[in-house]
Amino acid sequence: MAPWARGASDAAPFDRQLRERALLVEALLWHQDLAGGFMPRIVHYGLIARRKPRQRYVIDAAEDAGIYRALGLRLDAQEARAA
Numbered sequence: 001m002a003p004w005a006r007g008a009s010d011a012a013p014f015d016r017q018l019r020e021r022a023l024l025v026e027a028l029l030w031h032q033d034l035a036g037g038f039m040p041r042i043v044h045y046g047l048i049a050r051r052k053p054r055q056r057y058v059i060d061a062a063e064d065a066g067i068y069r070a071l072g073l074r075l076d077a078q079e080a081r082a083a
Contacts, residue, residue, distance in 0.1 A: 006022045
């Protein structure tokens with residue numbers, strides 16, 4: 001997908017949407033790369049962030065319930081009641 005998106009962007013240099021799509025695909029590919037390790041970068045960064053309490057992501061049931069449903073995940077019982 002990344003080479004195709006880059007080719008489409010290069011073929012239409014003034015199309016901002018194609019350029020943005022190419023950059024987003026490349027960014028997603030970079031975050032999913034193992035980078036010589038045993039897990040993708042995005043997973044590694046998530047584990048690092050969990051170790052720092054002030055950077056920890058806190059689920060907001062009111063905002064995140066739809067995302068969880070779309071991914072087929074369940075919120076904890078307490079969070080589900082709040083949603």
